[in-house]
Ligand SMILES: [Zn+2]
C-alpha cells in the first residue's frame with residue numbers, strides 16, 4: 001500500500017503556471033519591503049501558515065501578513081467530488097482580494113487540479129500541487145498530495161515555486177532550479193535545494 005502511494009505521488013508531481021493577471025513582463029522583488037498576504041482554508045493548520053510565512057519572508061525578503069481563513073466557494077468545484085479547479089480558485093481570489101494590490105497566497109488541503117498538456121496530450125482535471133498567475137498576484141498551493149512525511153519541506157518548495165511565477169518566472173530547465181516543471185517525471189522535492197538558478201535570479205533582481 002505504501003509503495004502504491006509513493007508511485008501515485010511521483011506521477012502526480014507537477015507545478016503549473018497560469019496566464020498572468022497583469023501586463024508587466026518582469027516582476028521585481030522591491031527594495032522597499034512589499035507585503036505578501038497569506039490566506040488559508042479553514043481546515044488548514046494555522047501553525048503551518050506561520051511556518052510558510054517565515055519561509056517566504058526569508059527567501060524573498062518581504063513582509064507577510066495572515067488574512068482570515070476562507071472556504072473554497074462551490075463555483076470552484078469540478079464535477080469530481082472534492083476536487084477543485086485551481087484556475088477558478090485564482091479567478092475567485094482575483095475578485096475577492098482585488099483591493100489588496102498585493103500578492104495573495106492561498107494554502108489549502110483541498111484537492112486542486114487544472115487542465116494541462118503533458119507529452120502532447122491534454123489531461124483534464126489533472127491534480128496538481130499548486131498554481132500561480134505569471135506574472136501576477138495570486139497563487140494557490142495544496143498539501144493534499146504530500147502524504148504524511150516532510151510536509152513542511154514539500155509545501156515550502158511549492159509555495160516558493162508558485163510565488164516565483166507571480167514574480168514573473170517561467171519554468172526553467174536548469175537542474176536543481178526551483179522553477180523546474182517536474183512534468184510528471186517525479187522529483188523528490190523535499191530533497192531539492194530551495195534556490196533559483198543564475199538565470200532565474202537575474203530575472204528577479
Ligand atoms: Zn510552475
Ligand SMILES: [Zn+2]
Pocket residue numbers: 172173174177178179180196197198199200201
Ligand atoms: Zn532557473
